[in-house]
Amino acid sequence: MSFFLLLCFLSVAFCHQQPLNTDLLPRALIIQLPGxxxxxxxxxxxxxxxxxxxxxxxxxxxxxxxxxxxxCVEYVKEYVLGPSYxxxxxxxxxxxxxxxxxxxxxxxxxxxxxxxxxxTLLSNLPYYAQHGYGSEIFDNIxxxxxxxxxxxxxxxxxxxxxxEVLKLGFKIFFLTGRSEDKRDITINNLIKxxxxxxxxxxxxxxxxxxxxxxxxxxxxxxxxxxxGFRIIGNSGDQWSDLIGSFISVKxxxxxxxxxxxx
Amino acid sequence: MSFFLLLCFLSVAFCHQQPLNTDLLPRALIIQLPGxxxxxxxxxxxxxxxxxxxxxxxxxxxxxxxxxxxxCVEYVKEYVLGPSYxxxxxxxxxxxxxxxxxxxxxxxxxxxxxxxxxxTLLSNLPYYAQHGYGSEIFDNIxxxxxxxxxxxxxxxxxxxxxxEVLKLGFKIFFLTGRSEDKRDITINNLIKxxxxxxxxxxxxxxxxxxxxxxxxxxxxxxxxxxxGFRIIGNSGDQWSDLIGSFISVKxxxxxxxxxxxx
Numbered sequence: 393m394s395f396f397l398l399l400c401f402l403s404v405a406f407c408h409q410q411p412l413n414t415d416l417l418p419r420a421l422i423i424q425l426p427g428x429x430x431x432x433x434x435x436x437x438x439x440x441x442x443x444x445x446x447x448x449x450x451x452x453x454x455x456x457x458x459x460x461x462x463x464c465v466e467y468v469k470e471y472v473l474g475p476s477y478x479x480x481x482x483x484x485x486x487x488x489x490x491x492x493x494x495x496x497x498x499x500x501x502x503x504x505x506x507x508x509x510x511x512t513l514l515s516n517l518p519y520y521a522q523h524g525y526g527s528e529i530f531d532n533i534x535x536x537x538x539x540x541x542x543x544x545x546x547x548x549x550x551x552x553x554x555x556e557v558l559k560l561g562f563k564i565f566f567l568t569g570r571s572e573d574k575r576d577i578t579i580n581n582l583i584k585x586x587x588x589x590x591x592x593x594x595x596x597x598x599x600x601x602x603x604x605x606x607x608x609x610x611x612x613x614x615x616x617x618x619x620g621f622r623i624i625g626n627s628g629d630q631w632s633d634l635i636g637s638f639i640s641v642k643x644x645x646x647x648x649x650x651x652x653x654x
Numbered sequence: 655m656s657f658f659l660l661l662c663f664l665s666v667a668f669c670h671q672q673p674l675n676t677d678l679l680p681r682a683l684i685i686q687l688p689g690x691x692x693x694x695x696x697x698x699x700x701x702x703x704x705x706x707x708x709x710x711x712x713x714x715x716x717x718x719x720x721x722x723x724x725x726c727v728e729y730v731k732e733y734v735l736g737p738s739y740x741x742x743x744x745x746x747x748x749x750x751x752x753x754x755x756x757x758x759x760x761x762x763x764x765x766x767x768x769x770x771x772x773x774t775l776l777s778n779l780p781y782y783a784q785h786g787y788g789s790e791i792f793d794n795i796x797x798x799x800x801x802x803x804x805x806x807x808x809x810x811x812x813x814x815x816x817x818e819v820l821k822l823g824f825k826i827f828f829l830t831g832r833s834e835d836k837r838d839i840t841i842n843n844l845i846k847x848x849x850x851x852x853x854x855x856x857x858x859x860x861x862x863x864x865x866x867x868x869x870x871x872x873x874x875x876x877x878x879x880x881x882g883f884r885i886i887g888n889s890g891d892q893w894s895d896l897i898g899s900f901i902s903v904k905x906x907x908x909x910x911x912x913x914x915x916x
Contacts, residue, residue, distance in 0.1 A: 443705070444741045451712040451907040453746045455753060479706045484715045491717060645713040 434466055442467035446649045452631045457652050460526040468525045468649050472517060478549075480647040485549035488627060488644040489556045495624055497561050504591075504621040505557045506613070506640065508628035509568040509578065511648045513554065514544035514585055526650035539570070542577045546585035550627065550646070554587060563621060564590040567612055567633075569605050569653065571596045605653045610636035696728055704729035708911045714893045719914050722788040730787045730911050734779060740811075742909040747811030750889060750906040751818045757886055759823050766853075766883040767819045768875070768902065770890035771830040771840065773910045775816065776806035776847055788912035801832070804839045808847035812889065812908070816849060825883060826852040829874055829895075831867050831915065833858045867915045872898035 434442075442464035448454050460468050471477055497503045507513055519538040520526060538544075558564060566587075570578055572595045579593065600608050609632065613623060617638050626633065626640035629648035634640070696704075704726035710716050722730050733739055759765045769775055781800040782788060800806075820826060828849075832840055834857045841855065862870045871894065875885060879900050888895065888902035891910035896902070 440738055440741055444738065444745050447709050447712055447742060447909070448745050448749065450709050451714075451746075451909075453749050453906055455749060476702055476706065479702055480709060483706050483710050484713075487710065487715050487717060644715055647709070647713075 434470065438463055439467060446471070449649060449652070450645060450647060452635070452645075454652070456654050458529055460649065462527070464649075465525060465527045468527075469521075471649060472520075472525065477647060481547055481549040484627075484644050484646050485553040488625060488642075489553050491642055491644075492553075492557045492560055492562065492625055495560075498622070501561070501563065502621050503562050504565055504616065504623050505562040505625040506565045506567050506616075506623060506627070506633075507550070507554065508630065508633040509566055509570065509582070510544075511547070511629035511650075512627055512633070512646055513547060513550050513566070513587055514581060515547050516544055518543070520650050530651060536574075539574055540577050542581040542584065544581055544585065546587070547646075551586050553627065557625065558589060562624065564592075565616060565621075566590050566593045567609055568593075568595055569608070571601075572598070605630065605632035606636040609633060610638055613638040613640075696732065700725055701729060708733070711911060711914070712907060712909060714897070714907075716914070718916050720791055722911065724789070726911075727787060727789045730789075731783075733911060734782075734787065739909060743809055743811040746889075746906050746908050747815040750815050750887060750904075753904055753906075754815075754819045754822055754824070754887060757822075760884070763823070763825065764883050765824050765886050766827055766878065767824040767887040768827045768829050768878075768885060768889070768895075769812070769816065770892065770895040771828055771832065771844070772806075773809070773891035773912075774889055774895070774908055775809060775812050775828070775849055776843060777809050778806055780805070782912050792913060798836075801836055802839050804843040804846065806843055806847065808849070809908075813848050815889065819887065820851065824886065826854075827878060827883075828852050828855045829871055830855075830857055831870070833863075834860070867892065867894035868898040871895060872900055875900035875902075 442461070445454075445461060445464060446468075492505070495503070510516055516535075516538065519535060523531070523534070554564070566582070568578070575593070575595055578595070582590075582593075594612050596603075596608060600611075603611070614637065616623060623638070623640040625642055625644065627644045627646060628634050629646040630653045631645065632653050634643040634645060704723070707716075707723060707726060708730075754767070757765070772778055778797075778800065781797060785793070785796070816826070828844070830840070837855070837857055840857070844852075844855075856874050858865075858870060862873075865873070876899065878885060885900070885902040887904055887906065889906045889908060890896050891908040892915045893907065894915050896905040896907060
């Protein structure tokens with residue numbers, strides 16, 4: 393029951409249309425949190441350390457990690473369910489959109505934008521809410537069960553960006569660590585969430601198993617570039633979506649304090 | 655007078671030895687802030703927006719900017735004078751140190767670590783405290799006056815890292831946007847601050863004027879690599895210290911919400 397309440401809450405949090413102004417700093421969406429999410433119990437010291445840890449992750453300063461620090465579970469929960477996460481997602485969407493509009497596209501139709509899927513276009517927050525917000529070791533069997541339900545909702549600021557870059561004429565590549573056997577459910581989920589159109593959806597084939605995300609995604613970007621595409625923008629919630637070789641002209645790192653993929 | 659009080663405060667804040675434990679999250683140094691620095695006046699909404707803006711900067715998501723957002727002046731002041739900035743600097747130092755120790759150095763003495771100088775090894779916080787914490791357009795004449803005083807103190811967590819990588823046997827390169835005419839004063843200031851030894855100090859020559867920091871620093875890294883050095887680590891407070899071409903194996907982004915260099 394509480395899971396469904398959470399789903400309702402998340403759908404409210406992520407699915408309404410928030411008018412965004414054009415100031416440098418978008419006006420925050422102040423979501424009224426359910427009382428139990430307002431953790432007055434988080435001491436200033438824990439908040440400081442966990443913010444520091446989160447920001448170090450966003451700046452790609454951390455060595456690989458498997459679970460969030462024990463003391464940061466409440467902090468991460470508060471962050472992802474509260475207004476800050478959505479604000480941060482809006483901010484990166486706005487910055488990416490501004491950049492996309494500044495690009496003088498070539499007329500050959502070969503300017504491309506890459507999007508990762510999980511925690512970039514689609515939110516798995518309901519899953520992670522049921523699994524300790526990153527405090528449990530990742531369980532791919534349980535996660536796959538969630539994925540095949542095809543219930544992930546759009547990350548609304550990314551849907552907005554997607555529509556903008558699509559309209560501007562970029563070729564759209566979805567490049568995901570999901571494996572090929574999830575192709576159909578991924579397509580259905582994307583469409584249901586509002587992502588109706590793309591040029592290519594690239595998933596991990598059998599030949600890609602055992603590769604790190606950095607290796608896999610760099611190889612795929614290489615193939616895309618060798619076809620003559622110019623990868624102008626790249627949006628992902630993991631640094632492994634963005635770094636390695638054959639990187640995009642400009643990368644945009646979406647916030648994600650819940651898990652780390654090498 | 656208040657400037658000297660601030661200097662005293664900063665020297666206390668940056669120069670004492672903080673015992674760092676080896677937990678994932680270092681224990682925070684809780685500095686007692688002078689009353690007027692505890693800005694209870696910062697609303698939660700402003701704090702949320704300014705944190706979002708700061709983190710977007712640390713993740714390299716922002717387009718170039720010249721001054722911090724008006725509404726974030728108090729926030730940035732509170733951040734850099736309070737415990738969070740020092741905590742964040744300790745965290746990146748710890749992560750870089752851990753990485754440096756994990757590297758299996760070659761015996762040829764060609765493994766190198768690059769450090770930027772301003773806001774990486776040396777703190778210009780007393781200058782920025784007198785100039786609105788980044789809310790004023792950068793004034794190179796005024797800043798040069800501060801630089802030639804040679805009074806910048808060490809960023810202690812970076813001094814700790816520097817001593818570690820030096821001891822591990824890395825070759826040490828200092829690569830700075832300061833111009834050649836500041837060589838002597840920079841050397842004096844570095845030594846006074848505790849940085850006694852390095853292999854090369856690279857400043858902007860007359861031929862480098864007009865180049866962006868990304869261009870200048872990429873060119874210098876290219877030259878270093880062409881001499882046969884392997885650039886293993888690179889520490890800088892600006893993304894322009896770290897990105898471009900000929901990048902290091904691992905980069906470490908130190909926090910800096912006060913200014914942006916392209």
